[in-house]
Amino acid sequence: MNWTRRDVVKLGALAVAGRSMGLQAEVMDRRPAVGDRKFTSEAVERSMAETAKRIGDPELRQLFLNCFPNTLDTTVQHGSFEGKPDTVVLTGDIPAMWLRDSSAQVWPYLPLARQDEKLRALLEGVIRRQARCLLIDPYANAFMANLDDPALEWGRTDETEMKRGVGERKYELDSLCYPIRLSHGYWKATGDTKPFDTTWAEAMRTVVRTMRVQQRKQGDGPYLFQRSSPRPTETLARKGAGNPVKPVGLIASGFRPSDDACIFPFFIPANLFAVASLRQLAEMLNAIVHDSATAQEAQSLATEVEQALRQHGIAKLETGTIWAYEVDGFGSQLLMDDANVPSLLALPYLNASPDAALYARTRAFVWSERNPWFFRGTAGEGIGGPHIGDGMIWPMSQTIYALTSTKREEVMQALKMLKTSARETGFMHESYFKDDPAKFTRAWFAWANTLFGEMVAHVAHNHPDWVRS
Template identity: 55%
Template sequence: MRVTRRQILAAGAATVAAPALAAAPAFASKRPAPADRHFTSPAVEREIVRISKQIADPKLRWMFGNCYPNTLDTTVRMAVTNGQPDAFVITGDIPCLWLRDSSAQLKPYLHLVAEDPKLAELFRGLIARQARSILIDPYANAFMQNPAAPTNLAWAAKDETVMKPGVAERKWEVDSLCYPMRLAHQYWQATHDARPFDSTWAASVRAILRTFREQQRTAGDGPYSFRRNAPQPTETLLWGHGNPVRPVGLIASGFRPSDDACIYPFLIPSNLFAVTALREIATVARAARQDDALARDAEALAGEVAAALRRHGTMRLPDGRTVWAYEVDGFGNQLFMDDANVPSLSGLAYLGCVAPDDALWRATEEAAWSTANPWFFRGRAGEGIGGPHVGPGQIWPMSLIVRALSTRDAGAIRTCLKTIRDTDGGTGFIHETFDRNDPAKFTRDWFAWANGLFGELVVQIARTQPAILQETF
């Protein structure tokens, strides 16, 4: 029997027994010893001390101290390639670089990059690594540290697709190319340092634009095809290309940010993210490289997708509410749901794709956090959004974190914080999912993106509503 990614993760984490908190009444740090940390930033260490002093709740303070530096402590592998920094950032318990995860994992440190040259070097190293990875294969979502190595992921080794050396997994996801554009723009805005934006980076952006246009599918399905022999239909694409679409200007995605197959290939949250990221990358191309042609190409594509979203991206729920759809196919078929992974419908304001007070998004988010969404769950441990990747009844803490990041409502933030605090399974870390009735049952005890996102939330609360952190829950 072939072992799949889901089986490996389930065997390693799904029934992890939570250690008793009584064994560590003082909430001893779960960070690696300083000598064992992969990367240390003085600015981040100062930030941990500064924020921790503002957190009254002892368990919340303990979790912040464990989670905020987790990416740096455990997932960064720094090197030098062609005389320039090279940062390979693994996702946690899977030793490969996901374009999406690695970008999101550095985001919590962005506000500190200007005061720490070593941290800036890490950002430059990841931007460079991502650019080279995209040039290996813009359709891949995950990569190997050694660009000449075959995949070491058992579940991907026999996929029916073109697996090039250096590719760990080849699931085509629109957001996988949006996140590196977002990371580049964030770094540029924070530093105005043009060093990462060399000819290799520009070539990777051109590869992104070419891939997006191929997947608008105006001239057929394009060069990408993928099939996997797996028990879950969400692991493969029907006939290698997924369900049919009618070309309307949107970008087709094979898979969602969860790495689950789309039902209808026009994934609306990812298309909205693409519009935002394309406009951001145009800013970088023009300001950092004076490359007006590249900027115009990105802006033109963003305009096409934005117009298509206005025509095809919304739907009406049975109760009459108009919301953003989750997926459509251009033929008139539409799906409403939400998935906890970002980009999601719930995460559109967090990503800057819509304003937090946008009426259409507010209606959409409200519906996503209700029984209108088949992947919304409520239980004794709390409520939140899950997704097909782990299955029914499993809530992703990421959905709670993103909700708290997207609102100014102090009551909603407190509720999310308390649920997050109380569903760590006693580990002091954030997991992929927890059982809605029993948080001692969780998946992935080492998931750096979720840990960092929680840290990002606490830092934002300290900046915008510090009184919340002075409470105990």
């Protein structure tokens, strides 16, 4: 049988039978036994214990204890390469490392790294591995744990330039931004500059060059991708180049962070993310690498993209202006949001929201039925996307809804829905049916688990009265 990523992720979609919708199940401790955990950090364990004391709801407390360490418990492979730390972070039930997922999965542990040398080395290894991957191919979204292995099975017949070690080659602009975010966050949290050597510096120069090429001022560029699939979201139009764009200063993307093809290649959430990431990169290149030329190039590109976003990325509605989701530079705009991050909903979480009022209007739009991928049912409400399909809410969207809110009622609503979604297994999932949380996809999705843990810790420490009872 020829498996696709969708086939694999839907292995977790079997409903857990014999449990009524109204019955609250007890959430059990689902962590692996201590001896079976991939990595243990004393700083993480201490932080979890301290946070758990703040949570009065036993169900929420156990979900936090299950989910927050899930990346460390189950997905990391820590070793060395050429005498330096080297860390693979699998996405969960798929045996590959996504640049986006791996960055997001370890992000919540950064504030604890200064206290734990082992954790610091693990995170350094992720940064170093990502730099190696970017130098293999900046257009790839996923890489194999063993870089000598062939691609994931569903990517082996793709019509694109596959290189050894690449798991899948769907070019996604956010895959270039996330390693910058992780590097900058690590540097600010620890003060450590060891990962930022000549290999990292060359990887970052590659990132800036790739973004420049994908402004498509000199044509489509070298990236092409086609896949034989009955799903149009799995391949790109125009013989693999994607739909046409007018070069206006924005950066094109082949695919969204959902790994679904863009309709209009100027994907606005990733362009906003790129502006923030390029400015972070410029700071690091100046302060650590002392490469003022590339720092200036990154800064200049950020300014150009920001101006283009203002000119081409904003849609006018009767209720006011909002950010569009995708545009083509010719005037076409797609108004929606997807659950995967970067999303329009997640812009403040990524420090990529330069206009608070514009974001507030956009947030109201995407968290409503005006967004074609917003669903409301008896089990909850939230954003999904075409990757799984109609009626399937992604807990990730509910977590981001809470992380980007300052309103108690919104956060409490999100926590209630997330508890409902995880009650069958004690973990977060990729998606669940709006009217039945027992119908879900992906029993093991580490990004969703760790993100949920990050959100609960954020609420417990910043608004302890909201989770005290």
